[in-house]
Amino acid sequence: MAVMSCRSMVTYKGGGRMALRACGLFGAREMGSVAASMETLVQQGWRVGEEGGGGRRVVVVERQEEGGGGRGVQWVFLGCPGVGKGTYASRLAKLLQVPHIAMGDLVRQELSQTSSMAKQLATLMSQGQLLPDDIIIRLLSKRLENNMASSQSGFILDGFPRTVHQAEMLEEVADIDLVVNLKLREDALIAKCLGRRICSQCGGNFNLARLEMEESNSAPRIFMPPLLPPPSCASKMTTRADDTEEVVRTRLRIYYEESKPVEDFYRGHGKLLDFEVSGGIPETWPRLLAALHVDEKHTNHDNSHKMAA
Numbered sequence: 001m002a003v004m005s006c007r008s009m010v011t012y013k014g015g016g017r018m019a020l021r022a023c024g025l026f027g028a029r030e031m032g033s034v035a036a037s038m039e040t041l042v043q044q045g046w047r048v049g050e051e052g053g054g055g056r057r058v059v060v061v062e063r064q065e066e067g068g069g070g071r072g073v074q075w076v077f078l079g080c081p082g083v084g085k086g087t088y089a090s091r092l093a094k095l096l097q098v099p100h101i102a103m104g105d106l107v108r109q110e111l112s113q114t115s116s117m118a119k120q121l122a123t124l125m126s127q128g129q130l131l132p133d134d135i136i137i138r139l140l141s142k143r144l145e146n147n148m149a150s151s152q153s154g155f156i157l158d159g160f161p162r163t164v165h166q167a168e169m170l171e172e173v174a175d176i177d178l179v180v181n182l183k184l185r186e187d188a189l190i191a192k193c194l195g196r197r198i199c200s201q202c203g204g205n206f207n208l209a210r211l212e213m214e215e216s217n218s219a220p221r222i223f224m225p226p227l228l229p230p231p232s233c234a235s236k237m238t239t240r241a242d243d244t245e246e247v248v249r250t251r252l253r254i255y256y257e258e259s260k261p262v263e264d265f266y267r268g269h270g271k272l273l274d275f276e277v278s279g280g281i282p283e284t285w286p287r288l289l290a291a292l293h294v295d296e297k298h299t300n301h302d303n304s305h306k307m308a309a
C-alpha cells in the first residue's frame, strides 16, 4: 500500500458506505497505527483502495453494508464552555443511536496517564489553553477508527472542531450534515461553569447553579434550575481544575478568538443552526428537538438535514 505522510480519520459516506481516509494533511506520525488498523479492517472484510492524487493521496477503506441503508447522523455541537454541549449532545446521541464523541472527555482520559507529556498537557488544559492539533487529531482518529471497527456509522461531535484549521481538516474526512451552535449569555455561562460538578464514581455531570437572570441589554431572561445529584453521588462531587472563574474567563476569551470563526466557517457552508439556550433541560430539550426536526417518540429525523433555513 503506497501511502505517504498520512494519518487516519474516518468518514462515512451515504448509502451505507463507510470509509476510512488517511490524508496527507495529517502528517506522518500515525502511519504505523494506520497500517495496523488497515490490516485489521481488511481481515474484517473491508476493501482498501486509493482516491485522489498529487500531494493529497487518500486511502479509502470501504464495505457495502447489508441492505445499503442510510448512515447515522454526523453532527457537530459548537458553543462556549458551560453552554451545555455535553448535556444535549449526549442526549441526542442516545436518542439517535450514534456515539457521542466529546473531545474534552477523550483529552481527560488521555491525561489520566502519568507520562511527562500528559503532565504538560494537563497544565495547558488547567490554564484553559487549547491543546496542540496533532494530539487532538490523534485522539479523535483513534476514536473514529474504533467506531468504524464496530460498524457504527455516525456520530455527534462535541468540542471538535475548535479552530478553523480543525474544521478544515474535518471537512476533508467527514460529510458533516449539521452544526448546532448553542448560545447562552456570558454571565450565565460563567455561573454554569462554576456550578458544574462531576461524580467521581459514576462520572455523572451535575450543576449546583440556580440561574435567574432578568433581561438586560440584548441578553434574554434566563431561568435555569440546578441539576442536583442523587443521594448516591452527593458525597462524591468533584470540580474540574479548569472550572475556576479565572480559567473560565480565559476559556471564553480563547473561544471568542479561536472558535467563534468556526461558526462563520460553517455558516458559510450553510450548515450552521443557531440555538439559544434560555432555560433548564425540561424547557430546552423539546425546543431543541423541534429545531432539529427530531421526533422523540418515533426517533424520526431527517438524516439528510443539511440546513434548509
Ligand SMILES: Nc1ncnc2c1ncn2[C@@H]1O[C@H](COP(=O)(O)OP(=O)(O)O)[C@@H](O)[C@H]1O
Pocket: 080, 081, 082, 103, 104, 105, 107, 124, 125, 128, 129, 130, 131, 132, 136, 158, 159, 160, 161, 162, 163, 166, 242, 251
Ligand atoms: N478541539 C480541541 N482542540 C484543542 N484543545 C481541546 C479541544 N477539545 C478539548 N480541548 C482541551 O480540553 C479542554 C476541555 O474541553 P471541554 O471539556 O470540551 O471543555 P468546555 O467545557 O470548555 O467546552 C479544553 O479547554 C482544551 O484544553
